[in-house]
Amino acid sequence: MRLFVAGIVILFLALGSLLIGVGDVSWHALVTPSPDEQALQLLVISRIPRLLAVMLVGTSLGVAGLLLQMLVRNRFVEPSTAGSAESASMGLMVAAVLAPQLPVVGKMLVAAAFAMGGTALFLLILRRIPLRSVLIVPLVGLVLGSVFDSVTTFYAYRLDLLQSVNAWKTGDFSTILRGRYELLWLTLGLTCCAYVAADRFTVAGMGESFTTNLGMNYTRIMGLGLLIVSLVTAMVVVTVGMVPFLGLLVPNLVSMFTGDNARKAIPWVAVGGAGFVLLCDIIGRVVRFPYEIPGATIAGVLGSVLFLYVLLRRDARVG
Amino acid sequence: MSVESLVVERRPERTLLILGGVMVGVAVLFLLFGASGQWDFVLPFRGRKLATALLVGYAIAVSTVLFQTVTGNRVLTPAILGFDNLYVFIQTCLLYFLGSGKAASLDPRLQFGVEVLIMVAFSAVLFWGLFGGGGRSLHLVLLTGVVLGVLFRSLASFLQRLIDPNEFIFLQDRFFASFNNPDQELLVVAFVLTLGVSVVGFRMLKTFDVLVLGRETAINLGVDHQRTAAIILVLVAILVSVSSALVGPVTFFGLLVSNLAHTLVRTYRHALVLPAAALIAGVCLVAGQFVLEQVFAFNTSPRVIIDFVGGLVFIGMLMRRAPV
Numbered sequence: 001m002r003l004f005v006a007g008i009v010i011l012f013l014a015l016g017s018l019l020i021g022v023g024d025v026s027w028h029a030l031v032t033p034s035p036d037e038q039a040l041q042l043l044v045i046s047r048i049p050r051l052l053a054v055m056l057v058g059t060s061l062g063v064a065g066l067l068l069q070m071l072v073r074n075r076f077v078e079p080s081t082a083g084s085a086e087s088a089s090m091g092l093m094v095a096a097v098l099a100p101q102l103p104v105v106g107k108m109l110v111a112a113a114f115a116m117g118g119t120a121l122f123l124l125i126l127r128r129i130p131l132r133s134v135l136i137v138p139l140v141g142l143v144l145g146s147v148f149d150s151v152t153t154f155y156a157y158r159l160d161l162l163q164s165v166n167a168w169k170t171g172d173f174s175t176i177l178r179g180r181y182e183l184l185w186l187t188l189g190l191t192c193c194a195y196v197a198a199d200r201f202t203v204a205g206m207g208e209s210f211t212t213n214l215g216m217n218y219t220r221i222m223g224l225g226l227l228i229v230s231l232v233t234a235m236v237v238v239t240v241g242m243v244p245f246l247g248l249l250v251p252n253l254v255s256m257f258t259g260d261n262a263r264k265a266i267p268w269v270a271v272g273g274a275g276f277v278l279l280c281d282i283i284g285r286v287v288r289f290p291y292e293i294p295g296a297t298i299a300g301v302l303g304s305v306l307f308l309y310v311l312l313r314r315d316a317r318v319g
Numbered sequence: 320m321s322v323e324s325l326v327v328e329r330r331p332e333r334t335l336l337i338l339g340g341v342m343v344g345v346a347v348l349f350l351l352f353g354a355s356g357q358w359d360f361v362l363p364f365r366g367r368k369l370a371t372a373l374l375v376g377y378a379i380a381v382s383t384v385l386f387q388t389v390t391g392n393r394v395l396t397p398a399i400l401g402f403d404n405l406y407v408f409i410q411t412c413l414l415y416f417l418g419s420g421k422a423a424s425l426d427p428r429l430q431f432g433v434e435v436l437i438m439v440a441f442s443a444v445l446f447w448g449l450f451g452g453g454g455r456s457l458h459l460v461l462l463t464g465v466v467l468g469v470l471f472r473s474l475a476s477f478l479q480r481l482i483d484p485n486e487f488i489f490l491q492d493r494f495f496a497s498f499n500n501p502d503q504e505l506l507v508v509a510f511v512l513t514l515g516v517s518v519v520g521f522r523m524l525k526t527f528d529v530l531v532l533g534r535e536t537a538i539n540l541g542v543d544h545q546r547t548a549a550i551i552l553v554l555v556a557i558l559v560s561v562s563s564a565l566v567g568p569v570t571f572f573g574l575l576v577s578n579l580a581h582t583l584v585r586t587y588r589h590a591l592v593l594p595a596a597a598l599i600a601g602v603c604l605v606a607g608q609f610v611l612e613q614v615f616a617f618n619t620s621p622r623v624i625i626d627f628v629g630g631l632v633f634i635g636m637l638m639r640r641a642p643v
Contacts, residue, residue, distance in 0.1 A: 140637065143571075147630035150627040153623050166476055166479055244473060245469070296473065297477035300472070304469050307466055311463065311466070
């Protein structure tokens with residue numbers, strides 16, 4: 001029921017999003033018996049794809065963050081604090097340099113392979129580190145990320161690609177048109193996969209021995225989670241660029257009232273993620289109308305402020 | 320490590336002497352290498368670069384060691400707490416709001432003054448906001464700093480997207496640490512500031528040594544802990560501003576230097592650790608610059624290499640169960 005109400009709120013945001021822009025689109029023009037041809041075109045080619053891209057990115061990144069948090073068993077990780085996003089952009093860099101003719105799907109696969117490797121390396125390092133504190137984990141992820149970043153920057157600097165690299169790192173929905181975002185539909189499939197396997201991830205979140213005792217293959221669950229997270233991150237980085245903090249913030253806020261049951265949390269995270277990115281995108285489009293501010297920047301600002309709030313409030317419980 | 324076996328067994332004073340010798344050697348090589356007789360141009364030009372490198376090395380080394388003393392933690396450095404991103408953000412703001420023409424003609428001393436002030440204010444807010452409450456975990460402070468860093472970075476990257484590519488190139492030169500065009504006036508101001516910090520610090524060396532024993536012990540031994548910590552934090556903020564303003568952000572360099580210093584000079588005495596760290600930093604920067612000029616022919620920035628190596632060292636330290 002509450003989920004339904006949340007859905008309605010998102011729907012209103014979405015309708016608002018369709019009406020914002022430089023081009024003139026109003027309900028009046030659309031619902032009359034002879035709809036305005038130009039407005040309709042604008043809607044179909046630019047506004048609706050953009051809305052879908054925003055929702056898909058929000059949903060999938062939120063769920064990817066949730067999965068990572070369960071697999072690493074730490075509240076403070078998400079694709080951009082586990083080396084996934086940075087290794088994905090490193091993969092993009094490699095693809096851009098070695099095979100510039102590669103189609104988008106190919107680049108995405110290269111980025112996904114790199115993201116997979118980077119995240120796996122992160123998990124391996126964590127196994128070797130004595131965990132004295134919950135916060136060591138994201139710290140290691142951030143440092144590892146900056147190591148990957150330095151490799152990317154090294155090549156970008158030599159090849160004069162710094163600005164393109166910055167574009168991959170900043171999620172921006174203004175370039176989304178029909179035919180340039182369809183890859184993101186795959187993230188929806190992956191999110192559904194995560195939902196189907198939700199109970200397994202919940203169990204894996206309880207630890208290796210617990211999982212094995214229940215007769216499940218821990219490594220396989222980990223592998224599946226890693227695959228979903230890497231693919232989602234790579235797709236998002238390739239199509240719009242990274243949106244920071246989303247995967248950290250939404251699952252943390254959701255788990256405050258649903259607890260750590262993935263089956264219960266995933267729908268909420270999906271709705272919350274979509275809503276958050278939608279809100280950021282709308283703010284970015286309205287603040288300096290008619291110019292736009294990338295949604296990721298708004299997300300970075302809003303997200304880091306909110307995250308600090310959560311972090312400092314939880315301080316009493318975090319050792 | 321072969322270097323360790325060479326140096327550690329002897330007395331720290333001797334280690335310092337060896338480091339000093341290496342430093343002088345590297346500096347001479349840097350000044351004289353391949354300078355085919357055009358001394359009147361080459362020497363001042365390279366001398367400026369050398370002075371910048373040494374000053375920056377000194378600032379980073381001293382600020383990191385002092386910071387680690389006051390926080391009692393070998394993994395924490397001022398740079399990791401988001402200073403570098405703040406610097407990038409301030410620079411980007413200046414460029415964006417003034418346009419590259421005006422930003423270039425801005426009096427560097429004024430710009431520097433503004434930067435130092437903002438950095439000191441920011442660090443004051445961060446440190447007292449977090450340490451002032453007492454009982455906050457260090458990791459929390461660290462993560463908070465990192466998150467603030469992300470905040471500044473996202474603001475900076477947003478502004479960068481609004482800047483046209485030609486101006487971006489201008490900005491890029493200011494972003495990445497480079498010793499190629501140190502501004503002379505700036506250098507003088509930076510030197511004076513660093514000297515002032517050093518004088519204050521020199522008179523407190525013994526107090527720093529007591530702080531290493533931990534907060535409670537230091538208080539028991541009659542050190543006004545709160546006042547000392549406050550002084551150290553102001554010194555650190557100034558030094559960090561000096562190094563950032565001169566050459567831009569270098570995230571992990573301080574971490575690298577302070578841990579090498581502690582490895583080579585196994586003593587708690589700041590009178591020995593500080594010079595060792597400063598010498599190591601100087602050697603690394605001058606040698607790194609030398610390699611960049613002669614091998615890579617400027618085709619990359621020192622920051623990238625330092626980030627790469629420093630990040631790996633950081634992770635390695637955690638994996639080796641280094642005392643955190």
